[in-house]
Amino acid sequence: MTSRRHITCTRAWLALTSLAVNVAQADLPTMENPSRGAGGGLLDTIKNYAYDGGILIGLLIATLAFLGVAWHSLTVYADVQNQRKTWKDLGAVVGVGALLVVVIIWFLTKAAEIL
Structure with a gap:
């Protein structure tokens, strides 16, 4: 009796997993x-993708510059307190x-025009 029950459970498990596999087969998005x-x-x-990568790196540099200035300003504020x-x-x-961040953004904008 346990072997019949085991076979029934196995068949049910296989049916559920095959249903889940069929549902999960979706088209990949286009690039x-x-x-x-x-x-x-x-x-x-490839050159155009490299241009987009360069712009992304420039945005990361500007973000890091802003965060560095903000962090240093907070530490100086703590020293003032x-x-x-x-x-x-x-x-x-x-x-x-602030002047440093503006100059960095300006340079990155000029670099994007050159690319």
Whole structure:
């Protein structure tokens, strides 16, 4: 009796797994063209994907610059609260940091035009 029950459970398990496999078979999404278009051939398409990768790296650099300035500003603010630095120091850090981030974004924009 247990062997018949085992066979029935096995058949039910196989039916459920085959149903799940059939449901899970979906079409893969198509790959999106790069921002400059697919290009005339494989080499142009690769260059256009490399351009998009360069732009992404530039965005990551700008993000890291912003986070670095923000982190340093917070540490100087903590030093101001502990009376180790003055408010002038914090103003200088924020001002120079903001200018630095603007210059970095400007340079990255110029670099994107050159690419």
